[in-house]
Each structure stands twice: as C-alpha cells, then as structure tokens.
Amino acid sequence: MTATATSRLSGLPDSPADLRTFLHGLPGVDKVGIEARAAALGTRSVKTTAKAQAIDLAIRMVDLTTLEGADTPGKVRALSAKALRPDPADPTCPPVAAVCVYPAMVPTAAAVLAGSGVHLASVATAFPSGQAPLEVKLADTRDAVAGGADEIDMVISRGAFLAGDYAKVFDEIVAVKQAAGPAHLKVILETGELATYDNVRRASWLAMLAGADFIKTSTGKVGVNATPPVTLLMLEAVRDFRERYGRQVGVKPAGGIKTTKDAIKYLVMINETCGDDWLHPDWFRFGASSLLNDLLMQRTKLSTGHYAGPDYFTLD
Amino acid sequence: MPKSATPSRLAVRKTYKLYVAGKFPRSESGRTYLVDGDNVALASRKDARDAVVAARAAQPGWAGATAYNRGQVLYRIAEMLEARRAEFKSLGVAGAEVDAAVDRWVWYAGWSDKIAQVAGGANPVAGPYFNISAPEPTGVVGVIAPGSLLGLVSVVAPAVVTGNTVVVVASNPQAAITLGEVLATSDVPGGVVNVLTGRAAEIAPWLASHDDVNALDLSGVDDTELATELERAAAGTLKRVLRPTSGVDYTEDPGTGPMTALLEIKTVWHPKGF
Numbered sequence: 001m002t003a004t005a006t007s008r009l010s011g012l013p014d015s016p017a018d019l020r021t022f023l024h025g026l027p028g029v030d031k032v033g034i035e036a037r038a039a040a041l042g043t044r045s046v047k048t049t050a051k052a053q054a055i056d057l058a059i060r061m062v063d064l065t066t067l068e069g070a071d072t073p074g075k076v077r078a079l080s081a082k083a084l085r086p087d088p089a090d091p092t093c094p095p096v097a098a099v100c101v102y103p104a105m106v107p108t109a110a111a112v113l114a115g116s117g118v119h120l121a122s123v124a125t126a127f128p129s130g131q132a133p134l135e136v137k138l139a140d141t142r143d144a145v146a147g148g149a150d151e152i153d154m155v156i157s158r159g160a161f162l163a164g165d166y167a168k169v170f171d172e173i174v175a176v177k178q179a180a181g182p183a184h185l186k187v188i189l190e191t192g193e194l195a196t197y198d199n200v201r202r203a204s205w206l207a208m209l210a211g212a213d214f215i216k217t218s219t220g221k222v223g224v225n226a227t228p229p230v231t232l233l234m235l236e237a238v239r240d241f242r243e244r245y246g247r248q249v250g251v252k253p254a255g256g257i258k259t260t261k262d263a264i265k266y267l268v269m270i271n272e273t274c275g276d277d278w279l280h281p282d283w284f285r286f287g288a289s290s291l292l293n294d295l296l297m298q299r300t301k302l303s304t305g306h307y308a309g310p311d312y313f314t315l316d
Numbered sequence: 317m318p319k320s321a322t323p324s325r326l327a328v329r330k331t332y333k334l335y336v337a338g339k340f341p342r343s344e345s346g347r348t349y350l351v352d353g354d355n356v357a358l359a360s361r362k363d364a365r366d367a368v369v370a371a372r373a374a375q376p377g378w379a380g381a382t383a384y385n386r387g388q389v390l391y392r393i394a395e396m397l398e399a400r401r402a403e404f405k406s407l408g409v410a411g412a413e414v415d416a417a418v419d420r421w422v423w424y425a426g427w428s429d430k431i432a433q434v435a436g437g438a439n440p441v442a443g444p445y446f447n448i449s450a451p452e453p454t455g456v457v458g459v460i461a462p463g464s465l466l467g468l469v470s471v472v473a474p475a476v477v478t479g480n481t482v483v484v485v486a487s488n489p490q491a492a493i494t495l496g497e498v499l500a501t502s503d504v505p506g507g508v509v510n511v512l513t514g515r516a517a518e519i520a521p522w523l524a525s526h527d528d529v530n531a532l533d534l535s536g537v538d539d540t541e542l543a544t545e546l547e548r549a550a551a552g553t554l555k556r557v558l559r560p561t562s563g564v565d566y567t568e569d570p571g572t573g574p575m576t577a578l579l580e581i582k583t584v585w586h587p588k589g590f
Contacts, residue, residue, distance in 0.1 A: 307525070309529075309553075311528065
C-alpha cells in the first residue's frame with residue numbers, strides 16, 4: 001500500500017475514485033501462501049486443560065443461529081433458553097455470545113434473553129441475497145433494532161461490489177450503520193460469492209472503512225461458507241486496519257464450522273494472527289448452529305471421562 | 317538355494333487395516349502390531365470413537381431400508397464370502413467353517429423380513445383399539461467378537477439383519493478384516509459394520525461407557541473380570557448388555573435369540589372406529 005493511498009484516505013474517501021484507488025492499491029493475496037499458512041495453523045494439537053479452556057472460550061464465542069423459513073416462536077424460544085444455559089446438566093458451562101435470528105423472530109428471542117447478557121443479533125437488509133432497494137433494507141434494520149436486537153448482521157450487495165460499484169456498497173453500509181444506531185453492525189461479505197481472495201481483502205477493508213464493527217464471512221446460504229484461508233485473510237485485515245486507523249474490528253466466520261476441532265483451529269489462527277486482543281467474544285464469533293452441540297459433547301467428554309452422545313443434548 | 321533363471325517377483329505383503337465407515341483406514345494412532353508375521357493396525361480409543369460416529373451416521377438409513385433389501389444385501393455377503401473361500405482357508409480357517417459362515421449369512425438373510433412377524437404382531441386388548449407390537453433395532457451395537465470366523469459372523473449377522481449398526485472389536489484380525497473386505501464389496505452401506513483390530517481390554521471400555529452406543533455384546537470377552545467391568549461401565553447409560561453365560565457352540569442352530577436380544581418392541585395403541 002502506498003503512502004499516497006493512505007493520506008488520501010485518512011479522512012475516508014473524498015470520491016468514489018479514491019475508494020477504488022485505495023482498494024485496488026491493496027496488495028494482492030498470495031493464494032498458495034495463505035492456504036498453506038491456514039493449513040499449517042490447523043495442525044496444532046490442543047489437549048487436556050488447554051482444550052478445556054479452548055472449548056469454554058469457543059462456547060462463549062458462539063452466535064447460536066437459526067435462520068430457516070420454518071422457524072417458529074417455539075423453536076426460537078427453545079434456542080434462546082439453550083443460549084442461556086447450553087448444558088442444563090452443568091452449571092459451570094458458560095452461556096453463548098448471542099442468538100442470531102430473522103427480524104420477525106427478534107421480539108420472541110428478546111423476551112427470553114432480556115437482561116441476561118446474551119446478545120441478540122438479527123440478520124437484516126434483505127438477508128441473504130441483499131437484492132432489495134436501500135429503503136427496504138433500512139426499514140428491515142430499524143425494525144430489528146426496535147424489536148430488541150443489539151447486533152445487526154447485514155449483507156453487502158455483492159452484485160454492486162462485483163460490478164465495481166464500491167461507492168454504492170460503501171454508502172449502503174454507512175446508511176445501515178446509521179439506521180442501526182446503537183446496535184453493533186456485522187457486515188457479511190459472503191466470501192463464497194466474491195470469487196477471489198483479492199476481492200475478500202477489498203471487501204473487508206471497504207466494510208471496515210464504512211464503519212463495520214464486525215466483518216463476517218458468509219450467510220451460510222451459499223455453497224461455499226467460511227473457510228480457514230478466508231478467515232485468516234480477514235483476521236489479517238482487521239489486524240492491519242487497527243494498526244493503521246486505531247480502531248478494532250471483530251471477525252465472524254459463519255457456516256460450515258461444525259466440530260470442536262474446527263473451532264479450535266480458528267482459535268489458534270486468531271492467536272497467531274492477531275494475538276490475545278481478539279481472543280474474546282467481543283471480537284470474534286462463530287456463526288453456527290450445530291457447532292454448539294459438538295462443543296458440549298467434547299466438554300462433557302473432558303468432565304466425565306467418557307464419550308458423550310447427541311441423544312443427551314437438545315437439537316435446537 | 318540356487319538362483320532361478322527368471323527373476324523372482326517381490327512379495328506383495330498386505331497390511332491389515334481397520335474397516336471404518338466403508339473405508340480401510342490405518343489406526344489414527346499410527347500403531348501396528350504383528351500377527352503371524354502380518355502387519356495389523358492396532359486400534360486406539362479414537363478409532364473406536366470414529367467408528368461409533370460412522371455407525372451412528374449409517375444407522376437410520378440402514379434401519380430405514382426395507383427388510384427385503386437388507387435380506388438381499390445379507391445374501392450378497394454370503395455370495396462374496398463364498399467367492400473368497402480360498403483366501404479364508406489360506407488364513408487358517410477350516411473349509412467347513414467357511415461353509416458354515418456362508419450358510420449363516422444366508423440363514424439370517426432369510427430372517428430379515430420374517431423376524432417382525434415372529435417378534436411382533438397384533439395384540440388382543442379389551443378396548444376399542446388396534447394394538448400392534450413391532451420390533452425396532454436397538455441402534456449402535458458394540459460387539460466384542462469371538463475369535464473364530466463363524467463366531468464373528470454369528471454375532472455380527474443377527475445384529476445387522478434387523479437394522480442395527482455395529483462396531484466390532486475383532487480378536488482374529490486377518491479373518492475379521494478379510495470379512496470387512498467381503499462386506500465392502502457386498503452392497504453393505506459404509507458404516508453399518510465397522511471392524512477394529514487390537515486389544516479388547518484397551519478399546520472395549522470406551523465402547524462400554526460411550527453415550528452413543530446403545531448395546532454391548534460381550535460374546536468374545538473371556539476374562540470375567542473385564543466382562544464385569546464392562547457391564548458396570550455400560551450401566552451408566554443403561555445399555556443393553558449381552559453376556560453369554562458359558563461357552564457358545566456356534567455350529568449349532570442359533571435360534572432367534574441373538575436377533576431379538578438387539579430389538580426394542582414398540583407397541584402402538586390405535587383407536588378403532590365405532
């Protein structure tokens with residue numbers, strides 16, 4: 001990155017041309033290198049007490065998610081109750097970070113979670129495609145916040161991004177951030193649709209420049225979800241962004257993370273890329289639904305000494 | 317020895333690997349041991365864990381297959397076993413025993429669509445209800461198998477014919493893994509039968525205490541102390557435990573007992589119209 005690009009951007013972009021210059025001035029991603037690095041970080045062996053700590057931290061980082069057309073108030077209530085006490089048999093098990101639902105389900109979840117310290121996230125802005133007029137997206141966001149959500153997961157317009165209309169994507173994020181008010185804004189890049197690592201890096205910086213509090217990999221609704229190399233790339237982006245602008249942004253990989261082993265690989269990756277500062281639920285989240293049960297089974301295995309089975313944990 | 321005129325071939329020596337989820341992986345631990353000069357994978361508790369995951373994943377599909385289909389698959393096993401007769405004989409299994417093992421698969425294949433009528437049925441009740449009992453598979457069964465090929469077949473076949481899936485700890489590794497090769501080429505879905513080779517005393521306690529194993533067959537455990545310990549561990553999750561009281565003669569007619577021991581009876585009360 002050249003100094004010129006930085007100085008031009010120090011007060012955020014003056015014109016769309018500057019934004020484009022900045023994003024295209026970001027160094028290209030070494031595809032082979034980042035994949036090898038991510039794979040190498042996945043080979044660490046984390047055992048016994050370290051594993052127990054990793055599991056508890058991972059549980060505290062889970063955004064327990066249900067984003068189905070078939071979600072009912074009953075299911076959302078059950079999920080919220082599970083978020084508060086993931087393992088009813090073990091009071092030492094920490095609660096998860098947040099519950100993540102569709103805007104229509106926000107009031108239902110809010111009633112259960114009120115005052116508990118567990119956050120309530122809602123997807124908004126015409127999730128998962130993002131193909132809706134800005135007004136609709138903003139109304140969606142305001143609705144979710146009014147219903148009690150304190151975190152908003154918005155999707156970027158991948159169509160606009162891929163067409164090179166960075167200014168439109170930027171302005172949308174700024175507008176949604178404004179509409180979200182006090183709520184934390186997570187920006188979903190949908191990396192599976194961005195096609196290249198270079199695009200993921202650009203989208204990460206674009207989202208952070210526009211004011212994102214979190215950058216999130218995926219909706220979980222397309223074929224390719226969070227992968228270790230993409231998450232590593234985004235972790236590098238938030239690290240470099242803080243170095244340059246002094247503001248810390250969180251990362252949330254979502255979709256496809258199903259096992260404790262995978263989760264621990266991500267924790268190792270954070271530690272090796274960004275250091276301790278990001279090893280906290282305020283700065284890193286797992287967007288997942290089935291991951292929690294695997295974490296609970298592993299936790300039970302460590303505390304009881306024998307293998308746990310899915311029959312002993314709730315489905316939702 | 318005089319050198320022969322033609323160069324001799326290099327020996328192709330076989331490593332007997334585990335049979336888990338329809339594949340033949342080495343032990344996760346990387347360990348092997350020698351049995352009669354053959355390299356055999358020495359399974360660890362994590363192999364047992366992986367095998368249980370595979371068995372659990374395969375169970376609904378296998379139990380959901382029609383009884384007729386399961387019978388056909390079992391008959392196919394008999395066909396493939398028959399074709400490998402020579403290989404089993406070279407492993408030291410008597411010809412008569414291979415024959416008996418083939419016949420046992422055929423016998424159990426025939427039972428697949430008949431056991432429900434024998435173990436279940438319509439019950440007469442004093443009320444306006446249809447009352448029907450139907451046997452259902454217990455689920456994932458941990459099997460500590462006896463050493464002989466016929467013994468192995470005689471504990472695996474009755475478990476899987478009704479829709480259970482099994483994790484077998486085999487004590488005669490070469491014959492057991494060769495049977496695994498028979499199963500792998502017999503339309504048996506991966507994960508329905510998983511074969512681990514190694515020390516029963518090391519692996520069996522993990523199966524006995526595993527929350528996701530529904531039953532435990534201790535037919536191959538000769539050490540009474542170990543058997544008692546396994547029964548105690550199994551009690552923690554209320555597993556069904558089969559522990560044959562004395563030496564079983566596997567050449568005899570097994571009867572329906574081995575099948576019904578791994579079935580749960582579901583009874584349905586259905587209101588009758590007036």
